[in-house]
Amino acid sequence: MEFNDNLKIKSFADYKEAYRESVEQPEKFWESVADTFYWQKKWDKTLEWDFTSPEVKWFQGGQLNITENCLDRHLETIGNKTAIIWEPNDPDEESRHITYRQLYVKVCHFANVLKNNGIKKGDRVCLYMPMIPELAIAMLACARIGAVHSIVFAGFSSAAIASRINDSQCKMLITANEVYRGSKRVNLKGMCDEALKDTPSIETVIVYRRTVEPTPMTPGRDKFWFDELQRAETTCEAEVMDAEDMLFILYTSGSTGKPKGMVHTIGGYMVGTTFTFQNVFQMEENDVYWCTADIGWITGHSYIIYGPLASGVTTVMFEGVPSYPDYGRFWEICDKLDVTHFYTAPTAIRALAKQPLELVNKHNLSSLKVLGSVGEPINEEAWHWYNDNIGKTKCPIVDTWWQTETGGIMISPMAGITPTRPTFATLPLPGVQPALIDEQGNEIAFNSKQAEGRLSIKFPWPSMARTIYGNHQRYKEVYFSTFENKYFTGDGAYRDASGNYRITGRVDDIVIVSGHNLGTAPIENAINEHESVVESAVVGFPHDIKGNALYTYVTLYNDIQPSDALIAEIRNTVSNTIGPIAKPDKIQFVNGLPKTRSGKIMRRILRKIASHDTSNLGDTSTLLNPDVVQEIMENAL
Numbered sequence: 001m002e003f004n005d006n007l008k009i010k011s012f013a014d015y016k017e018a019y020r021e022s023v024e025q026p027e028k029f030w031e032s033v034a035d036t037f038y039w040q041k042k043w044d045k046t047l048e049w050d051f052t053s054p055e056v057k058w059f060q061g062g063q064l065n066i067t068e069n070c071l072d073r074h075l076e077t078i079g080n081k082t083a084i085i086w087e088p089n090d091p092d093e094e095s096r097h098i099t100y101r102q103l104y105v106k107v108c109h110f111a112n113v114l115k116n117n118g119i120k121k122g123d124r125v126c127l128y129m130p131m132i133p134e135l136a137i138a139m140l141a142c143a144r145i146g147a148v149h150s151i152v153f154a155g156f157s158s159a160a161i162a163s164r165i166n167d168s169q170c171k172m173l174i175t176a177n178e179v180y181r182g183s184k185r186v187n188l189k190g191m192c193d194e195a196l197k198d199t200p201s202i203e204t205v206i207v208y209r210r211t212v213e214p215t216p217m218t219p220g221r222d223k224f225w226f227d228e229l230q231r232a233e234t235t236c237e238a239e240v241m242d243a244e245d246m247l248f249i250l251y252t253s254g255s256t257g258k259p260k261g262m263v264h265t266i267g268g269y270m271v272g273t274t275f276t277f278q279n280v281f282q283m284e285e286n287d288v289y290w291c292t293a294d295i296g297w298i299t300g301h302s303y304i305i306y307g308p309l310a311s312g313v314t315t316v317m318f319e320g321v322p323s324y325p326d327y328g329r330f331w332e333i334c335d336k337l338d339v340t341h342f343y344t345a346p347t348a349i350r351a352l353a354k355q356p357l358e359l360v361n362k363h364n365l366s367s368l369k370v371l372g373s374v375g376e377p378i379n380e381e382a383w384h385w386y387n388d389n390i391g392k393t394k395c396p397i398v399d400t401w402w403q404t405e406t407g408g409i410m411i412s413p414m415a416g417i418t419p420t421r422p423t424f425a426t427l428p429l430p431g432v433q434p435a436l437i438d439e440q441g442n443e444i445a446f447n448s449k450q451a452e453g454r455l456s457i458k459f460p461w462p463s464m465a466r467t468i469y470g471n472h473q474r475y476k477e478v479y480f481s482t483f484e485n486k487y488f489t490g491d492g493a494y495r496d497a498s499g500n501y502r503i504t505g506r507v508d509d510i511v512i513v514s515g516h517n518l519g520t521a522p523i524e525n526a527i528n529e530h531e532s533v534v535e536s537a538v539v540g541f542p543h544d545i546k547g548n549a550l551y552t553y554v555t556l557y558n559d560i561q562p563s564d565a566l567i568a569e570i571r572n573t574v575s576n577t578i579g580p581i582a583k584p585d586k587i588q589f590v591n592g593l594p595k596t597r598s599g600k601i602m603r604r605i606l607r608k609i610a611s612h613d614t615s616n617l618g619d620t621s622t623l624l625n626p627d628v629v630q631e632i633m634e635n636a637l
């Protein structure tokens with residue numbers, strides 16, 4: 001087998017045919033996809049499902065190891081091809097090129113470090129690491145031995161690390177001493193030490209030295225990555241795993257306080273992410289693919305690591321930020337590495353579009369073939385800027401709609417195949433059966449008519465999350481209880497007369513700030529912890545660059561006066577408990593929050609006020625306290 005792109009659909013007619021088959025005979029369809037992977041033992045049963053329990057199992061009885069699909073099977077054919085190009089934060093530091101063979105050796109070597117430190121199949125390992133190749137190596141090493149990785153984005157606070165470690169009882173934490181982020185250096189190990197005061201399940205901490213700074217180590221618990229490699233073997237057999245064994249846990253915000261540990265399992269996730277990767281991006285053998293997401297998010301899991309490596313492509317990992325040393329950095333890297341496929345978020349596009357065009361035009365972007373967008377709706381202006389100035393109107397834009405829960409892309413054009421339409425994620429990929437649901441909870445039949453409703457999915461797909469770690473009941477309530485026998489996405493969508501979908505945004509209490517999913521409830525909980533605060537309500541409002549930003553309404557105890565110092569303290573509280581990305585942009589002190597008679601805060605009204613859209617507040621007379629609305633409006637920021 002040469003370069004592994006045998007899953008690729010090559011024309012729009014093929015797409016329609018594949019789509020039809022995937023709906024009429026889903027099992028047959030996914031069997032033929034799954035057949036292209038390396039299984040130690042083929043599965044007995046392709047699909048078993050029931051959305052009421054809910055239970056979904058793909059490829060039961062199959063045995064495999066995902067790292068054999070990402071690494072071993074490429075050794076003979078493309079062992080010397082670059083698997084990962086790492087681009088450091090500082091443009092003057094050398095890039096690293098790691099071939100498939102080198103990556104294979106590094107993964108096996110580090111897998112033995114895990115084993116030497118008592119990690120066994122099924123154990124959970126928390127990764128809190130910067131965007132360096134060692135993050136990829138640690139992930140794959142976990143998968144190699146059947147340990148479950150739980151990656152926590154390295155911008156999160158120590159409280160966030162601790163709660164995630166405790167929720168899934170991780171035995172090990174892997175981190176780096178420090179991370180470079182633009183002109184800053186952040187002390188990751190310090191954050192970990194703070195978190196580790198309250199995480200009794202952690203036995204070992206492995207620390208990668210990214211900088212030469214002295215790093216305080218706790219004897220017996222903390223070990224340096226490099227020292228551990230010295231005493232580890234370099235070969236490691238892949239653990240035999242069942243298709244439905246856990247591959248990883250990834251936490252995403254919930255609308256109640258606690259983050260949800262979404263569980264992805266090996267077989268279906270591998271099949272789904274690889275199939276969607278190849279079809280959406282349509283890469284060719286010597287292409288260079290760059291997804292700018294952090295591996296701490298699902299986009300990085302599926303489309304920097306697993307999908308690209310299982311496909312045998314060259315994937316770029318960037319340590320830095322788009323603004324350092326200047327706002328031309330992305331384009332400088334595209335030019336330097338001859339990037340062909342570039343995948344980023346609307347928030348980055350909007351931020352970069354504000355900069356002088358000179359920062360784009362001084363770089364040669366002629367290698368680019370395909371542009372991608374993910375994370376939130378892309379507005380028309382950003383779409384055109386991206387298309388005109390980066391793609392020079394010759395690169396198809398794939399606007400990919402999906403979620404942490406879906407594991408892989410669900411609705412998206414396939415590059416060069418599906419006709420695109422600005423702001424539309426267009427058509428469902430094969431195997432995805434969306435449905436729009438109206439106000440009454442009924443599915444709106446297609447009938448070649450335009451429609452708008454809540455987006456749900458009617459049939460299982462291989463890469464869907466199987467549960468919330470330790471809380472199957474919550475999984476059922478959040479995703480399978482709104483509409484009978486359907487998965488509810490939490491998003492609203494519009495569908496045009498040709499069946500193209502445009503995602504209109506969240507319909508629940510999640511706000512997407514700069515592409516990050518933030519639950520308003522945990523932020524409110526954090527603010528309410530402040531001793532002067534009685535209660536708070538957090539809503540999103542439109543923001544030029546971030547897409548949405550956070551607007552917070554706060555009530556204070558009677559004897560407390562609002563002040564700038566208090567605003568700063570509240571912002572700090574949020575930053576310390578959740579992370580800097582969750583800091584509210586605006587804080588308005590109010591005498592009361594509008595509530596329903598059952599005591600539910602009317603966020604709908606607060607959202608409108610925050611967006612300065614008070615023309616149609618609806619009927620406020622049924623509120624418990626209608627008078628506060630006027631006061632809030634008069635003092636709105």
Ligand code: 6R9
Pocket residue numbers: 252297298299373374375376377378399400401402403404405425489490491503504505506512515516517
């Ligand atoms: C992959 C990822 C999921 C939520 C999702 C939706 C929004 C993602 C989008 C999009 C419009 C797109 N979203 N992609 N909205 N167009 N192309 O972002 O996962 O972090 O779990 O967020 O992001 O609201 O429900 P996650």
